[in-house]
Amino acid sequence: MIAFIKRYEGLWLFTRSPAAIIAAIVAFFSIFGAIFAPLIASVNPYDLASFSLMDGLLPPVWEDYGNPKFLLGTDDQGRDMVSSILYGARLSLIIGISAMTIATVLGVGLGLAAGYYGGRFDMIVMRIADIQLALPAILTALLIDGIARGILPTEVQQDLRVAVLTLAIALSLWVNFARTARASTFVQMQKEYVQAAIIMGQRPIRVMFVHILPNILGPLLVIMTVDLASAILLEATLSFLGIGLPADSPSLGTLIRIGMQFMLSGEWWILWIPTVFLVALVISINILGDFLRDVFNPRLR
Amino acid sequence: MLKVENLSVRFPSRFGDITAIEDVAMSIAPGEIHGLVGESGAGKSTVGAAIIGLLQAPGYVATGSMSLGETDLRNLSLVEAHHLRGKRISMIFQDPQTSLNPLMRVEDQLIETIQAHEDISASDARKRAVDILEEIGIKNASDRIKAYPHQFSGGMRQRVVIALALCTNPELIITDEPTTALDVAVQSKVLDLIRELANSRKIGFMLITHDIGVIAQIADRVSVMRRGKVLESGTTRQVLGDPQHPYTSALLDAVPPLDRKIDRFRMPDEEKQSHGKDAGDAAEAWLLQGRDADKIGLQISGLCVEFPGVRTSLWRKPNSFTALNDINFEVRPGSILGLVGESGSGKSTLAKAITGLVKPSSGQMILGGQELPNGRQRGRGHPSRQMIQMIFQDPYSSLNSRHRVGRILSEPLWLYGLVDDANERRELSAAMLNLVGLEPDAIDKYPHQFSGGQRQRIAVARSLLARPRFLICDEPTSALDVSIQAEILNLLKDLQAKFGLTILFISHNLAVVRQMSDDVVVLRNGKIEEYGKGQTIFENPTADYTKELLSLTPVLPKNWN
Numbered sequence: 001m002i003a004f005i006k007r008y009e010g011l012w013l014f015t016r017s018p019a020a021i022i023a024a025i026v027a028f029f030s031i032f033g034a035i036f037a038p039l040i041a042s043v044n045p046y047d048l049a050s051f052s053l054m055d056g057l058l059p060p061v062w063e064d065y066g067n068p069k070f071l072l073g074t075d076d077q078g079r080d081m082v083s084s085i086l087y088g089a090r091l092s093l094i095i096g097i098s099a100m101t102i103a104t105v106l107g108v109g110l111g112l113a114a115g116y117y118g119g120r121f122d123m124i125v126m127r128i129a130d131i132q133l134a135l136p137a138i139l140t141a142l143l144i145d146g147i148a149r150g151i152l153p154t155e156v157q158q159d160l161r162v163a164v165l166t167l168a169i170a171l172s173l174w175v176n177f178a179r180t181a182r183a184s185t186f187v188q189m190q191k192e193y194v195q196a197a198i199i200m201g202q203r204p205i206r207v208m209f210v211h212i213l214p215n216i217l218g219p220l221l222v223i224m225t226v227d228l229a230s231a232i233l234l235e236a237t238l239s240f241l242g243i244g245l246p247a248d249s250p251s252l253g254t255l256i257r258i259g260m261q262f263m264l265s266g267e268w269w270i271l272w273i274p275t276v277f278l279v280a281l282v283i284s285i286n287i288l289g290d291f292l293r294d295v296f297n298p299r300l301r
Numbered sequence: 302m303l304k305v306e307n308l309s310v311r312f313p314s315r316f317g318d319i320t321a322i323e324d325v326a327m328s329i330a331p332g333e334i335h336g337l338v339g340e341s342g343a344g345k346s347t348v349g350a351a352i353i354g355l356l357q358a359p360g361y362v363a364t365g366s367m368s369l370g371e372t373d374l375r376n377l378s379l380v381e382a383h384h385l386r387g388k389r390i391s392m393i394f395q396d397p398q399t400s401l402n403p404l405m406r407v408e409d410q411l412i413e414t415i416q417a418h419e420d421i422s423a424s425d426a427r428k429r430a431v432d433i434l435e436e437i438g439i440k441n442a443s444d445r446i447k448a449y450p451h452q453f454s455g456g457m458r459q460r461v462v463i464a465l466a467l468c469t470n471p472e473l474i475i476t477d478e479p480t481t482a483l484d485v486a487v488q489s490k491v492l493d494l495i496r497e498l499a500n501s502r503k504i505g506f507m508l509i510t511h512d513i514g515v516i517a518q519i520a521d522r523v524s525v526m527r528r529g530k531v532l533e534s535g536t537t538r539q540v541l542g543d544p545q546h547p548y549t550s551a552l553l554d555a556v557p558p559l560d561r562k563i564d565r566f567r568m569p570d571e572e573k574q575s576h577g578k579d580a581g582d583a584a585e586a587w588l589l590q591g592r593d594a595d596k597i598g599l600q601i602s603g604l605c606v607e608f609p610g611v612r613t614s615l616w617r618k619p620n621s622f623t624a625l626n627d628i629n630f631e632v633r634p635g636s637i638l639g640l641v642g643e644s645g646s647g648k649s650t651l652a653k654a655i656t657g658l659v660k661p662s663s664g665q666m667i668l669g670g671q672e673l674p675n676g677r678q679r680g681r682g683h684p685s686r687q688m689i690q691m692i693f694q695d696p697y698s699s700l701n702s703r704h705r706v707g708r709i710l711s712e713p714l715w716l717y718g719l720v721d722d723a724n725e726r727r728e729l730s731a732a733m734l735n736l737v738g739l740e741p742d743a744i745d746k747y748p749h750q751f752s753g754g755q756r757q758r759i760a761v762a763r764s765l766l767a768r769p770r771f772l773i774c775d776e777p778t779s780a781l782d783v784s785i786q787a788e789i790l791n792l793l794k795d796l797q798a799k800f801g802l803t804i805l806f807i808s809h810n811l812a813v814v815r816q817m818s819d820d821v822v823v824l825r826n827g828k829i830e831e832y833g834k835g836q837t838i839f840e841n842p843t844a845d846y847t848k849e850l851l852s853l854t855p856v857l858p859k860n861w862n
Contacts, residue, residue: 012315192699199656200716200767201686214703 010295020291023284030281034090041083042069046249051078057262060269073269075258081269084255085277091251092278095166096231102170103231104224107177112208114178115185122182129175141168141238158246165244169234173227180223184216191215218296225289229282236278252278302505303329303352303473308365310344310351321347321360322529329473329522332503334495336520336537338513338552340782341753344529345509349475352507353390354382369473388418391466395478397458401450407434407461408446411468418469433464437494456487463494467502475507480515484643484809489853492519511782513556514855517541525549541857555787557812559856562835565794566787566816581736587729588765588800596634596801597669597688597770599655604628604664606650606827621662624650625827628664632771632820637797637804639818639835641811641850647827648807652775655805656691668771687717690769694776696756700748706759707744710734713767733762737792754785761792765800772804778813790816811854815839823847 014020033040043050055078058067066073072081114122132140148164149157188194189212197207232252238244239253250258252274259271308325311318322344329335337345350356352367352374367374369389377385394400402410411430412423421429427446434442437460450458459479466474476495480488496519499506508520516523516537524534525546533546544550554567605628607621625647632638642648653659655666660676667673673685690713693699700709710730714720720729731741737758748756757777764772774793778786790813797804806817814821814835821838823831823846831844842848 009315192693192695193701195658196691196693196699196763197701198658199686199689199691200713201681201683202716203681211701215701 013295014291017291019287023287023291026280026284027288030089030277030284031093033086034093037083037086037090041080041086043080043083045079045084045087051080053078057267057270059267060273072273073267075255075270076262076267081273084250085252085274088250088252088255088274089277089281091162091245091249092232092235092253095162095169095235095251096228099166099169099173099231099235100224100228102166103173103227104177104220106170107174108181108213108220110174111178111181112185112212115182115189116204116208116212125178126182129178132172132175135172137169137172137234138238138241138243140172141165141234141243144168144171145243161245165235165238168238169231172234173231176223176227177220180219181216184219185212188212188215219293222289222293222296225285225292229285229289232278232285233282302331303327303367303369303507305348305352305367306365308348308351308367309363310347310356310360311363312360318363320363320529322351322526325365325526325529325531327524327531327534329505329507331472331505332499333522334499334506334508334520336516336523337507337509337526338511338516338523339526340511340552340784342528343526345511345526346477347529348526349392349477349507349509352473353386353392353475355386355392384418387414387471388469389471390473390475391469391471393459393462393466393474393476393479396482397450397455397462398482400462401458401465403450406447406449407453411446411465414465415468430464430468433468434461437464437467437498438490439464454487455483456490459483459487459491460494463491463498467498467504470502471504473505473507475509477509478511479508481510481512485811485850485853485855486643488515489518489855492855495519512855513541513552513783514857517857518855525552551784553857555784556857557787557790557810557816559812559815559839559851559854560859562815565791568788568791581732584729584732584736584765585799587732588768596803598634598636598803599632599669599771599805600665600667601631601655602629602665602667604651604654604666605662606647606654606659607662623827625654625661628827628829630820630822630829630832632803632805634669634803635801636819637806637817639814639821640805640807640824641809641814641821642824643809643850645826646824648809648824649775650827651824652691652773652805652807655773656689657685687713687767688770689773690764690767690771691773691775692757692760692764692777695780696753696760697780699760700756700763702748704747705744706730706734706746706748709748709759710744710763710766713763717767719766719768730762730766733766734759737762737765737796738788752785753781754788757781757785757789758792761789761796765796770803772802773807774804775807776809777806779808779810786813793817811839811850812856823850 038044045051055070055074056076058065058070058074060066060073061068061071070080074080075084110125114125144167145164148160152160194207194211197211235244235251236253236256239251240257242257245251245254255274256271256278259274262268262270305328306326309323310321312321325348327335337348339345347356347360351362354374354377356362362375372385408427408430412426415421415426415429416423431442431446434446439445439457439460450461453461479495480491483491492515495506498504508516510516520537522535523537523540524531525540525548526532527548533540533544533549540549541553544553604625605623606625607623610620610622613619628651630638640648640651650659654661657676657679665672668685668688673679674683679685707727707730710733711726714726714729720726727744731744734741734743739755739758743751748759751759777793778789781789793804794817796802806814808814818835821833821835822829823838823844825846830846831838831842838847839851842851
């Protein structure tokens with residue numbers, strides 16, 4: 001086992017970094033819980049028949065009047081907080097991961113091409129990226145949300161809310177990928193193996209994806225983790241402001257918005273438990289991203 | 302003055318401690334230049350770092366004693382060590398670009414250093430700084446001192462670095478490859494300066510270098526290092542003139558001579574390599590079978606390359622910068638043409654123009670009777686893409702580090718449709734590895750698992766698998782140690798003789814070009830200074846520039862008496 005760990009530098013560094021280990025554990029349990037939410041959670045918070053108003057506003061078990069059925073208490077509708085958080089994390093992670101994936105594909109594709117071809121194409125892509133950066137993510141999301149409301153028929157609007165939200169977040173994140181991919185591609189273009197491939201007469205697509213891409217994956221992986229955290233936060237922000245998901249399919253942001261109403265009225269758990277969970281999840285993903293950066297960049301070690 | 306005994310340095314790692322240098326002993330007297338020579342990984346720089354107390358963490362001095370005069374260098378507190386550095390021991394690094402702060406005037410850097418070690422007023426410090434700059438040969442020092450580092454040329458900048466090391470009157474200066482990044486003409490001036498300073502100021506120098514020519518030129522004593530151990534030590538004349546250790550003689554044999562052309566370099570372990578060559582026969586047969594046509598040559602006439610210069614006005618077009626100006630020469634079919642020149646002379650630009658990476662502004666290139674289209678007009682499918690192959694300078698960047706060797710090698714076979722069957726491609730790649738002197742099991746490894754010389758062999762194998770007829774070698778050995786350089790040059794010579802390749806051999810190293818070439822072109826600032834037969838140019842050069850280059854290249858003396 002030890003010999004195996006020592007063979008791989010990343011693993012070896014991992015065993016020497018307590019922060020990374022704790023972050024990995026937190027992230028693992030959150031993601032595990034989110035994936036298997038339907039199996040773990042005692043009630044389905046989307047199913048109105050599975051909970052009862054009579055159980056509303058119960059505190060966590062360790063407080064007076066706590067009910068062992070609801071470990072972390074219930075909200076005003078009587079929904080179990082544990083189940084809500086698991087389902088909420090599930091939605092948040094689905095949106096975060098798909099937004100990040102779309103942003104990666106879009107950003108890396110454009111960035112690679114901009115770095116490879118340079119010149120006018122590069123200029124156009126990068127100016128679009130600059131404009132994108134000048135718009136706050138919330139504004140982009142509002143814009144897309146507004147457009148979607150305008151052109152989509154009312155019946156499908158509810159069903160497509162997740163897709164619209166994902167697209168809005170992806171559009172505000174792709175710039176990071178494009179810029180990093182472009183800069184790394186510039187560096188690789190100077191390397192002689194790329195010149196060798198061009199001299200041989202290989203097709204540009206092949207040079208970009210077979211030769212350059214594997215060599216710039218390191219920094220891109222780091223951005224993927226960091227941007228996953230941003231995507232989750234962005235979704236939470238949008239839902240908190242009411243642009244995101246509605247109260248009947250709560251993500252973490254929606255849960256926090258609902259909890260806001262009870263912040264000063266004694267039912268602290270409705271606000272604080274999802275908030276702490278969100279912060280822990282985002283911090284652990286960020287720590288993992290930092291750790292990855294250290295692994296890929298020996299000079300920072 | 303400096304005395305080092307039984308010095309060992311270890312680096313803890315995840316595989317246990319690694320001994321970087323072991324049992325090193327040396328002493329340096331005032332005014333003495335002590336050369337420390339060896340190939341990469343020999344631990345030369347670690348010795349220097351240990352003495353000045355700047356070992357990279359987590360390395361540590363395990364055993365031994367070091368003393369400078371009466372001071373024991375091993376038992377210094379952090380503060381004492383800090384005062385000693387710069388005050389009594391200084392260091393000069395390889396690259397003058399990075400060892401000066403680009404945002405500070407030279408003046409401020411010098412004054413800062415002087416004031417850090419002495420209680421002295423700024424104006425007095427400035428006066429001393431000007432004196433030192435003048436002493437080391439910077440004219441108009443009181444004006445020039447106000448300049449920023451980038452306003453000095455490479456050689457002048459290295460002088461400023463030397464001034465920085467000198468300005469506190471140290472007893473010992475450690476120089477780590479001080480001239481490796483410089484052109485020969487500049488190198489020779491910097492070396493003269495070091496010699497002069499050792500004589501006039503009685504400073505002891507520790508000269509760390511891989512270049513035996515440099516050692517032969519200025520060092521009084523020399524230590525030969527290999528794998529962290531000093532193999533041989535003594536006066537320069539004794540060690541280089543009458544080497545006792547076989548490694549020293551092997552190192553000396555590998556240095557290409559400038560004054561004569563030898564057939565091959567003598568390799569100490571040549572017999573060992575010749576076994577198992579049978580597997581390479583398949584590759585050899587394949588290459589010979591592809592040689593259907595005659596050898597081809599390349600004629601270049603009136604070639605000019607211009608790059609856009611710095612834009613001085615928003616509205617006007619920037620003036621162009623001429624990288625190559627009216628280049629005319631011919632690489633005769635089946636011969637090797639050597640192209641020499643200093644950095645910035647346009648050598649690599651010429652290679653790029655031939656391969657189509659750079660578009661010439663005028664001129665003609667004719668390869669085997671066919672005109673080569675310029676720049677991007679040359680399509681991906683143009684036959685010259687296969688006929689011309691290139692071997693690059695840096696074997697660490699010319700192979701894609703994310704691909705296995707087998708994939709790298711079979712790429713040209715697949716791309717040019719030479720071999721359709723994947724298994725056959727793999728077999729041929731393995732055979733080719735054998736032909737260039739590697740074990741066939743290398744095929745499943747990644748490039749980083751090989752040393753620089755082995756990687757360059759892989760690069761050679763890749764270019765051969767395209768069945769090229771014209772090979773461009775752009776500084777193929779300048780990133781390699783001399784003994785490995787000798788191996789690669791031998792390999793290129795063998796392959797050229799066997800397969801009748803036409804080769805354009807680019808290098809800044811005159812001695813290497815002499816060994817390799819039939820004809821020679823001397824390039825300077827984008828213009829041809831001299832073009833002719835190799836022997837003529839090296840024995841009876843006509844251009845002043847060629848004569849200067851030849852006289853300034855450090856060489857091993859023929860005899861030491």
